[in-house]
Amino acid sequence: MSAVADTHAQDHHHGPAKGFSxxxxxxxxxxxxxxxxxxxxxxxxxxxxMAMVIRAELFQPGLQIVxxxxxxxxxxxxGLIMVFGAVMPAFVGLANWMLPLMIGAPDMALPRMNNxxxxxxxxAFLILVxxxxxxxxxxxxxxxxxxxxxxxxxxxxxTFFIFAVHIMGISSIMGAINxxxxxxxxxxxxMTLMKMPLFVWxxxxxxxxxxxxxxxxxxxxxxxxxxxxxxxxxxxASGGGDPVLFQHVFWFFGHPEVYIMILPAFGAVSHIIxxxxxxxxxxxxxxxxxxxxxxxxxxVVWAHHMFTVGIPIAGQLxxxxxxxxxxxxxxxxxxxxxxxMFRGALSFEAPxxxxxxxxxxxxxxxxxxxxLAIAPADFQYHDTYFVVAHFHYVLVPGAIFGIFxxxxxxxxxxxxxxxxxxxxxxxxxxxxxxxxxxxxxMHFLGLAGMPRRIPDYALQFADFNMVSSVxxxxxxxxxxxxLFIVVKCVRGGKAAAAQPWDGAEGLEWTVPSPAPYHTxxxxxxxx
Amino acid sequence: xxxxxxxxxxxxxxxxFPAVSLADWTLNMTPGVTGISNEIFSxxxxxxxxxxxxxxxxxxxxxxxxxxxxxxQGYKPANFHENTLVEILWTIIPFVILVVxxxxxxxxxxxxxxxxxxxxxxxxxxYQWKWQYExxxxxxxxxxxxxxxxxxxxxxxxKGENYLLEVDNPLIIPVGKKVxxxxxxxxxxxxxxxxxxxVKKDAIPGFINETWTRxxxxxxxxxxxxxxxxKDHGFMPVVVKAxxxxxxxxxxxxxxxxxxxxxxxxxxxxxxxxxxxRGEKAYQTACAACHQADGSxxxxxxxxxxGSKIALEDMAAHIDIVVNGKSGxxxxxxxxxxxxxxxxxxxxxxxxxxxxxxxxxxxxxxxxDYKNEQ
Numbered sequence: 023m024s025a026v027a028d029t030h031a032q033d034h035h036h037g038p039a040k041g042f043s044x045x046x047x048x049x050x051x052x053x054x055x056x057x058x059x060x061x062x063x064x065x066x067x068x069x070x071x072m073a074m075v076i077r078a079e080l081f082q083p084g085l086q087i088v089x090x091x092x093x094x095x096x097x098x099x100x101g102l103i104m105v106f107g108a109v110m111p112a113f114v115g116l117a118n119w120m121l122p123l124m125i126g127a128p129d130m131a132l133p134r135m136n137n138x139x140x141x142x143x144x145x146a147f148l149i150l151v152x153x154x155x156x157x158x159x160x161x162x163x164x165x166x167x168x169x170x171x172x173x174x175x176x177x178x179x180x181t182f183f184i185f186a187v188h189i190m191g192i193s194s195i196m197g198a199i200n201x202x203x204x205x206x207x208x209x210x211x212x213m214t215l216m217k218m219p220l221f222v223w224x225x226x227x228x229x230x231x232x233x234x235x236x237x238x239x240x241x242x243x244x245x246x247x248x249x250x251x252x253x254x255x256x257x258x259a260s261g262g263g264d265p266v267l268f269q270h271v272f273w274f275f276g277h278p279e280v281y282i283m284i285l286p287a288f289g290a291v292s293h294i295i296x297x298x299x300x301x302x303x304x305x306x307x308x309x310x311x312x313x314x315x316x317x318x319x320x321x322v323v324w325a326h327h328m329f330t331v332g333i334p335i336a337g338q339l340x341x342x343x344x345x346x347x348x349x350x351x352x353x354x355x356x357x358x359x360x361x362x363m364f365r366g367a368l369s370f371e372a373p374x375x376x377x378x379x380x381x382x383x384x385x386x387x388x389x390x391x392x393x394l395a396i397a398p399a400d401f402q403y404h405d406t407y408f409v410v411a412h413f414h415y416v417l418v419p420g421a422i423f424g425i426f427x428x429x430x431x432x433x434x435x436x437x438x439x440x441x442x443x444x445x446x447x448x449x450x451x452x453x454x455x456x457x458x459x460x461x462x463x464m465h466f467l468g469l470a471g472m473p474r475r476i477p478d479y480a481l482q483f484a485d486f487n488m489v490s491s492v493x494x495x496x497x498x499x500x501x502x503x504x505l506f507i508v509v510k511c512v513r514g515g516k517a518a519a520a521q522p523w524d525g526a527e528g529l530e531w532t533v534p535s536p537a538p539y540h541t542x543x544x545x546x547x548x549x
Numbered sequence: 550x551x552x553x554x555x556x557x558x559x560x561x562x563x564x565x566f567p568a569v570s571l572a573d574w575t576l577n578m579t580p581g582v583t584g585i586s587n588e589i590f591s592x593x594x595x596x597x598x599x600x601x602x603x604x605x606x607x608x609x610x611x612x613x614x615x616x617x618x619x620x621x622q623g624y625k626p627a628n629f630h631e632n633t634l635v636e637i638l639w640t641i642i643p644f645v646i647l648v649v650x651x652x653x654x655x656x657x658x659x660x661x662x663x664x665x666x667x668x669x670x671x672x673x674x675x676y677q678w679k680w681q682y683e684x685x686x687x688x689x690x691x692x693x694x695x696x697x698x699x700x701x702x703x704x705x706x707x708k709g710e711n712y713l714l715e716v717d718n719p720l721i722i723p724v725g726k727k728v729x730x731x732x733x734x735x736x737x738x739x740x741x742x743x744x745x746x747x748v749k750k751d752a753i754p755g756f757i758n759e760t761w762t763r764x765x766x767x768x769x770x771x772x773x774x775x776x777x778x779x780k781d782h783g784f785m786p787v788v789v790k791a792x793x794x795x796x797x798x799x800x801x802x803x804x805x806x807x808x809x810x811x812x813x814x815x816x817x818x819x820x821x822x823x824x825x826x827r828g829e830k831a832y833q834t835a836c837a838a839c840h841q842a843d844g845s846x847x848x849x850x851x852x853x854x855x856g857s858k859i860a861l862e863d864m865a866a867h868i869d870i871v872v873n874g875k876s877g878x879x880x881x882x883x884x885x886x887x888x889x890x891x892x893x894x895x896x897x898x899x900x901x902x903x904x905x906x907x908x909x910x911x912x913x914x915x916x917x918d919y920k921n922e923q
Contacts, residue, residue, distance in 0.1 A: 083712065084704040090780045091847065158849050164777045170754065171737040171779060175677075175879055177850065259755020265738060266753060300620065302630040330740060331751045332758040335662045339655060346647045353643045354636070360611045361635075365627040367620040378615070382608060389600035396650065398657035399593045401749045402578055402586075405740060405775040470575040471744045473775040476783030478702060480713045485574055 038539055046141070049133035050539065051118045054140050056436075058115030059429075061143060063505070065107030066422075068151070070498050072100040077460075077494040080487050085478055093477035094162035095154065101165025102183075105283065106190050107147055109417065112425045113286040114139075114197045117225050120432065121201065123530035123537060124219045126210030126546045131203035132196075139196040146189035153179035164475060166276070169257035169268040173249045180250060184243045191236045198232035201225055210529065212548035216307065219528050223310050224289030227317045231278045231285075234321070239275040242268065266331050273324035281320045284384075284416060285313055287424025288355060291377045293528065294431050295359050298374035299366025300525035305358040312351035312358075319348050329400045338397045345395035349388065356385050371523075372446035376427035379419055379454055387415030390465065405475075408468025414461045418497075419454075426453070426504070431526075433511050434518030438536030441511040449507060452500040459493025579744055582766045586747030588657045596650060603646075661747075667729035667761060669722065675732070675739030675752035675774065676886070677879065678781035678838060682720045685731070687801055689808040692886070693718045694834050695784045699842070702784075714771040717834070719788040723797035724767050732758040736881060740776035743789055751776055764791040779879070781838055815889045815913040821897070824910055828898025831891040835883060836899075844903040850879060855903040864900075864909060868919055871896055884920060889913040 038044045038053065048054060075096045079087045088096070118136065122129055130136045153160040158177035161167065172180060205226045209218070218226075245268075248254040255261025257268045288309075296303045303309065325333055325341040333341075359381050368374070390412040394403050403409060426449075433441050463486035468474075472483045479487065518535040529548075533541045580590040618624045672690070674681040683690030696717045700706035709715070722728045732741055734752040742749040743762075750760040764770075772787040792800070833842065836854075840846045844855035854860045859867050871892060874882035883892065890913045897910040 083708060085702055086704065090783065091850075094777070094780065094782075162779075168738060168777070171777065175737055175779060259753075263755075265755065299618075299626065301626040301628065304630050305636055306630070308631075308636050330749050331753065332756065335658060338658055338662075342654065342658075343651060346651060349647060350640060350643050354640055356607060357639045360607060360614070362630075363611060363614040363618070365618055365624075365629075366614065367624050367626040368615060368618055369620040378611075381611070385604065385607065389604065392600060392650075393593070393596050396592060396596055396654045398589050398654055398661055399596065401661070402589055402593070402744060402747060404749060405742075466574075466576045469578040471579070471772070473742070473773050473783075475777045476773075478713060478783050480711070481708060482575060 047137070049129070049137050051122050051130045051133070051136065052436075052537065052539065054130075054136050055115045055118030055120075057140055058111050058118055058143075061140075062108050062110075062112035062115060065103050065111070065147065067501065067505075069100050069103035069108055070501060072096045072103070073494060074498050076100060077491040079477055080479070081491040082488065083479055083481055083484050088477070090477045091159060091162060094164075094475070095160040097475055098161045098164055098167075099150075099154065102150065102161070103147070104417075105165060105279070106187075107143075107150075109283045109421045109425070110194065111143060113225075113228070113283075113421075114194075116221075116286065116290065116425070116428050116432075117197075117201055119436065120530060121204055121222060121225060122208070123435075123533065123541060124222050124528055125205065125208060125213060126529045126542045126548065127204060127208035128540065128542050128545075130200050131207055132200045135196050136200050139193045139200065142189050142193040142196075146186045146193065149182050149189070150186040153177075153182050156182070166272060167246075168272075169246060169249070169265050170259075173246050173257055176250065181247065184247045184250075187243045188240055191240045194232050195236050198229035198236075201229040202233075205229075210542070210545045210548050216310070217548060219289075220292035220303065220306070220309055221286065221289035224285040224292075224313050227313050228282050228285045231282050231317055231320070235275040235278045235282075238271060239279075242271040242275065245271075266328075269328050269331060270324070273327045274321075276327065277324045278317070278320040280413075280416070281316060283421045284424075285317070287380065287421050287428075288313060290424050290428040290431070291359065291380050293526070294373045294377040294427050295362050295381075296366075297431070297523050297526035298371060298377070299363050299368050301362060301366035302527075303358070304361035304364075305354070308354055309358055312354045315351040316348060319344060319351070323348065326395055326397075326400070329397050330404050342395060342397040346392065349392050349395075352388055356381060356388075371430070371443060372441070372450055373427045373431035373523075375447065375450045375454075376423045376430065379450070380423045380427060383415055383419030383423070383458075387412055387420060390415065403468060405473055406468035407464045407472045407474055410474045411461050411464035411468060414464070418457050418461065423453075426450075429508070431523070432530070433508070434522040435530060435533075435535050435537055437512050437515075438518055438534075439511050439515035440518050440522065441507055441515065445503065445507045445510075449500060449503045452503070453497055456493050456495075456497030456500055460490050460497055461493070463487075463490045463493075581745040581747050582768070582770070583746050583748075583762055583764055585657070585661055585762070586745060588660060589747045592653055592657055595653065599646060599650065661760075663761070664759070665727075668726035669728045670731065671720070671722070671728060672731045672733070673720075673741055673752060675734035675736075675741065675778065675785075676881065677736050677779050678774075678785040679834075680720075680739075680741070680774075680785065680787060681735075681886070682718075684801070684804075687805060689801075689804045691718050691804075692834070693720065693788070695781075695786060697784075711771065713784065714773070714786045714788065716786055716788045719769065719790045721790050721792060721797060721800055722762075722764065723794045724764055724791045725794070727761055727763045729759065729761045732760070735886075736879075737778045738776050739774050739778045739785070741772075741787055742775045743770050743772035743787055745770040745772075746789075749775060764789075767791050767793060784838075811888055811890070815917050817913070819890075819893070819910075819912055821901075821910050824894045824897040824912075825901060827890065828894035828896075829902070831887065831895045832898050832902075835887060835891070836895065839879065844899070844905070854899050855905060860899045860905050861907060864896075864911065867896055867900070868892075868911065868916065872916070872920065873923075889916045889920070892916045 156179040161183045163172040245256040249256050255263035257263050257265050323345045326345045467483050467486050520534050521531040578593050580587050670685045672683040680693045693716045696715045697713050701708045732750050732752040734754045739752040746762040748760050748762050750758050770789045774785045839851035840854050846853035872884035874880050893911050893913040893916045900907045900909050
């Protein structure tokens with residue numbers, strides 16, 4: 023357990039321990055990053071399977087495959103698993119792998135805590151997934167778990183759900199503390215804040231967001247716990263409580279949470295686009311300020327999720343204006359990416375394909391977000407499939423394409439092999455078509471009046487639901503191809519150079535591929 | 550290969566056909582039939598076109614780079630990486646566009662929050678999973694339940710034209726009058742939405758929310774509950790019939806008489822057969838969603854009534870749970886939802902249906918007395 027101290031004392035590098043204890047006891051940022059990535063992909067497949075159940079039931083009008091009780095459990099678990107199990111841990115995995123390599127640090131600042139924050143996650147999800155087998159079934163109140171549906175009317179498994187959320191929260195907070203400690207203390211000499219790679223910047227800001235809002239989430243589920251088990255009435259109107267308070271507290275967490283899921287992707291894409299444009303990132307400083315501005319604004323827009331709960335007009339106006347403002351820094355980022363591509367020398371390997379699709383499709387999600395921000399129009403959009411289309415456009419081609427782009431970009435560094443480019447491009451095109459087929463028609467469904475979270479629908483919605491289901495099945499099946507590509511790349515393939523992409527820049531490309539178990543025992547000099 | 554392709558084509562065609570023949574490919578929001586819904590629609594179209602325009606410019610530049618500035622075509626990269634003027638411009642221009650968008654949005658919002666005096670006031674209460682409409686100044690009210698048969702939902706019968714968007718008792722409002730809705734809920738949060746009116750508001754237990762509409766065209770308008778409210782969230786539609794004033798007045802008068810008659814029924818002497826007949830109907834609308842038409846329930850959330858202790862043993866306990874509900878569970882208090890006659894009928898029905906042959910009955914008068922003692 024004293025590998026780190028030893029390497030300093032003897033200047034001789036320990037390899038990884040053997041067997042299962044390597045993974046259980048490891049404090050190595052690369053091992054922990056790998057575990058995070060594997061875990062998140064497993065959760066992605068599990069949450070995706072639930073999405074397939076949802077889309078299969080919605081393939082045609084009428085109840086065919088599942089009953090409404092189980093349908094609601096599927097929508098709830100799909101959301102929770104994708105948000106807390108797939109997207110967030112994937113970014114923590116990327117952070118673990120890449121942050122020390124990017125800033126020239128030997129490891130994360132708090133390696134033992136790092137190990138603990140990972141191993142809490144499988145425990146949390148074991149509890150969460152086990153609720154499916156409990157009497158009364160899994161949580162069935164949507165991933166937003168509005169009270170009193172989740173308190174007075176929730177299934178008995180709700181208490182287990184709360185416990186799982188608490189554990190995930192602890193894991194995230196510890197991960198965030200670790201990221202901040204690493205970035206602020208372990209940067210290579212000469213790497214000032216404004217010289218940090220953008221992935222480091224976006225993760226630093228994300229980590230502060232996590233520390234700010236995960237305790238709020240813990241607070242709201244604790245109030246639920248008290249209401250359910252200890253006779254309090256925080257959210258129970260008949261006891262003097264306030265069901266709307268739940269939504270205020272939840273969305274005070276929930277809105278920064280959506281930026282937690284997208285900012286690291288912004289950072290990664292800001293490396294990938296310049297690399298494959300063979301041209302420096304346009305507007306580095308304005309990128310950093312834009313991320314900061316988005317993060318700050320994210321704390322004052324939460325009630326745009328609640329335009330129909332009956333907030334007074336002054337509140338509606340404030341939250342509408344504040345939300346619209348977010349379009350400004352977000353626009354700046356998009357313009358900067360486009361300006362980076364403009365007059366570059368572009369090539370389109372898999373990471374670039376995913377990154378370009380990210381910019382286009384995330385922008386479309388941004389447009390629908392701007393439409394949703396217009397409070398009077400939101401009265402028509404709210405809780406319809408238009409909202410489902412919107413957040414899947416920012417999360418699937420946003421967060422998830424960002425993760426795929428990062429994975430292909432850094433796989434050569436992680437494994438020492440090039441992935442199969444033809445297969446990877448096939449993965450991209452099938453994902454791209456499947457995802458658009460699945461989610462674009464949802465805009466039409468929402469505008470035509472289909473509410474979200476319903477297991478059955480009126481006949482005028484039948485056509486687009488069928489198209490959407492076909493697209494979803496296509497997207498879902500395609501992800502098995504990604505698994506195949508990664509396994510193939512780990513097991514062999516063309517040897518990767520230390521610098522496999524001719525346009526990429528950064529300290530991570532100065533170490534050999536695959537990156538040795540211990541890197542930067544002596545800090546590099548940054549000029 | 551070709552045989553397979555043909556088979557696959559036939560299969561896909563066969564799967565697609567029923568849906569295609571039933572449905573339409575609506576792309577856009579409805580302009581609706583009220584002033585507010587039209588304002589929202591034009592706002593929606595303005596923002597949509599602004600977004601399309603921005604998209605064309607931004608993606609245009611991007612696609613130009615993708616086609617013209619390719620490494621494979623030997624394009625040599627430039628090396629610029631900042632330009633203060635451009636960066637300031639593309640911060641300010643979007644801001645100005647946003648201000649332009651915010652002006653009509655604010656005006657529409659102010660119109661929506663118009664709280665001037667209304668002509669008709671209706672209290673809308675969300676229940677799992679039905680709506681109650683009470684005409685506050687007229688002293689009557691009723692429940693509005695989904696009327697699509699279970700067989701259509703379970704694909705044992707062809708689906709009707711208004712599948713899942715039809716109710717037994719629609720809300721009736723007069724045309725050309727300002728109707729104020731006061732919304733609340735009995736159990737969890739629901740949301741009352743009629744797209745054609747541009748009206749959507751949450752119905753929250755313990756709160757009274759307010760919204761309004763003025764419909765000028767007579768017609769039937771359909772919407773749904775839009776806040777996840779449990780198992781049958783997808784099965785509690787909103788149907789509103791806007792009728793001319795005279796028709797509305799006649800209807801209100803009829804409802805008042807009917808309400809008075811209903812109250813008198815409590816005093817009538819009921820026979821077992823009459824109660825069973827009425828009880829079956831009331832059970833179907835009020836109880837069957839959870840406890841199922843055959844009393845088998847969906848344990849553990851919704852216990853079976855067939856052969857249950859409550860339905861077979863102590864009558865007083867049975868009356869108590871139906872009238873007062875059971876706190877901490879989904880079992881609602883039906884004391885204020887159902888009339889004394891329906892309460893008596895349902896309880897009698899539950900004690901004598903599906904092989905629960907207690908032979909016991911409770912009369913509306915007994916329920917009336919029971920409620921008064923509380």
